Amino acid sequence: MKYLSNEQIPDFFSSLQATHEVRLPIMLPDGTRCLGHPGDGTVALFGGALPAKPTAAFFPHEGPVFVAASEGFTEPSAPEKPLLVVGFTSRDLACLRFIDRFFAEGWRDDIYFRNRQGALVVGVSGYCGPGGASLALADGDCDFELVWDRTRWLVVSHTGAGSAIVEGLAETVSDGTLERLRKEMAVYEDENEKAIRRASELIRADRVPDTFWSEIGDRCIACTGCNLACPTCTCFGVQDWRYAGRVKRSRMWDSCQLDGFMREASGHNPLGTEGLRTRRRIHHKLAADPDRWGEISCFVCGRCDAVCPTGIGIFAVARELIERFGNI
Template sequence: MKVRIIKKKKIKDLLKEVLPKWNLYVPQRNSGTDVWMEPLPKKEEPLEAALEKIVLDLVDTVISPKEVFFPQLESMFEFKDGNIQETSESSPKLIFGVSPCDLKGILLSDSFYRRTPKDKYYLSRIKNRLIVVKGCLKPPRPTCFCTSVKTGPFAETGFDLQLIDAEDSYFVEVGSKRGQEFTTTYKRYFSEPTGNYLITIKKIKTKACNSLALKVDFQKALNLMAQDRFIPEEIYRKIGERCIYCGGCLYVCPTCTCFNVVDNVKGTKGERLRNWDACIFEGYSREASGHNPRQDRWLRTARRYEHKLKFTSKVTGESGCVGCGRCLSSCPVGIGMSKFIQEITGEK
């Protein structure tokens, strides 16, 4: 893997130069304390203000960057007098500053939407993209357990470029042909590293791995979940009684792909809309007849955990959880994937 280096003070100039060619998304802090993956504006005046809000030292976006490719609400097509007009979007996108666990979430979403029947709306959005990962020197949130899932704190594959914090500079790992082309096109910002830089990078990564305090026996949990009906019903019932079914955990999750489709019709014209949905909502599994096979709360709770830790693994060979910890951070009553894993593995 090739490695380059870029001075931190050059990052904003680099972003301004690439902006005309890409829809550029970077982590930005809003007027409060939250960080969101937002597009940089093309106009000069709001651009300068947005550049001052960029956060790269500790990337902790409220919602994962999956919404760049799978929006919370999107128009699939418009129709008028029996004619249909597609509204798919395929502009080039550069996602700068993605955390390693969120990268894994994006890759899992890619895999899901590539299955037959392929989702042309999602695939059109990822057709021309470049992903720049920012490795984590320390956990972006205390609920992270990415080392247990082996999704961080640095990505091993799947990225175009990966930034590794090195005081006043970033080491830049080149992970793809497109990443190589990017560093070549903007070569005046990048230089060759000198000295024993590979040893330095290894030390940085080792120190980062050791900084994560929250660890769970993830493999044991996967093995237990693979056994049919192994998890006692009482565990699901206990969680179901505490859960207020706000859906927060699923809206912030990098790997949730559930959606609903509705038609907004006015006379002979309208549009078909797709919006995020969640399997813990009662209406998600309700049939047209009114029958609901998951009427009881605990059944929907079981569905969620079994989907993440069992069914996804069966289909893809990979877990549906990336260890970001957002579910626990967002939950008003303290329910999260790491808590569930500790419960079934007896770690508490």
């Protein structure tokens, strides 16, 4: 097993730019973090999950479908270099595993896999969470993992492609540090996970009345922050842009909290109230997806609760739902 000092991290990822399109957490001037390129800012692996969903590297907010013009019709080609995306926590990796399944099911989504195919994913774990808090080890679901043990980054390969990337690192670790960290950071179900699972049980048992969703919906201002932040939200719309004699078709993230999300051409809207749309947002993650995929599609990353200005992220709604209907 290899390791890197914190000072070596920027040069290590910069060296990979010759063969990969590298995206990694960087610090912005306002003190927040986002995915960027080496050289865009200071590398910022500490701090836990990024505020924005890292799955956007493969399913971007706006992605081209084709361009039509008088001289012909063109579709985007695959990236010249495969993506190498750094910064996924263990929960983020579970989200990525889920949307990989989603976009591969039935009609395989070529647009998604144009970016995803051949990409390398790098997890981040260890004592690098907010304020030095621990992040659970990934132990898979990524090509290699950076584990901060408070003094250095242990580099743990999980695939052959990951091993090939890090094989040039000369340093090795064989002192049992990784095994100790794995025991220290054993994953236990936290209170939010328990709340999500209990809320799922109540919704699937039809214990939650429509009046509850109307009350929650009255608090929604349709800012769409919950959907824009959620790594497992996959809804999109299609938009045509006309300019300079060309038409560019793009697909763009959509939100089930918007009035026009399911409105039909006739004007009929099966989700015509904010209560119905809010119910759909929660029901989709906690009931419909378990029925279809065999697992809840909320992986407890906490982003929707962090961004919701009115306090109706999925954790908050689950706790209120349990308090009111858990003993009926």
